[in-house]
Amino acid sequence: MVGNVRAILIALGLSGMSACAPGEVLLGEPPQGYVEDAKARVAAAEWSKAETVTVALSEFRFTPQELEFRKGAPYRLRIENRGKLSHTFDAEGFFAAIAVQKVRSGGSETALPYVKRLVVASEEATDLYFVAVTPGTYDLECSVPLHDTFGMTGRIVIR
């Protein structure tokens, strides 16, 4: 991996845990179960009104542990790793329930990606710009081995 790639997107359709740079995420057709008209929803949203929500990753918790979003509203979710270790923001059900405008990390941006998991290195941050689409309650966890056992789990609600 290139040293200046600070956060990593892992796209659906790539094998196993292989990581790739933000520019290599899966684009085009949505994976099964994802929002199919994400592009139109992103285009229709009023991004100047996007609310910023911050979640911190550390050893070994998400702060806050529960995130809540309103259906139809645009957000910038800032995921900050304030810990000493790399952590992931793993919430596939949630990612399938939103329309992503872009992901920004380490100075690079990826437009209209389908995201499965975000990996954030120590003292780095990733911004996820999205519209909340499908109401529901979704599990959040860090998928680094044992981190969930140590308490890195959470919940995301779209109302």
Ligand SMILES: [Cu+2]
């Ligand atoms: Cu972790």
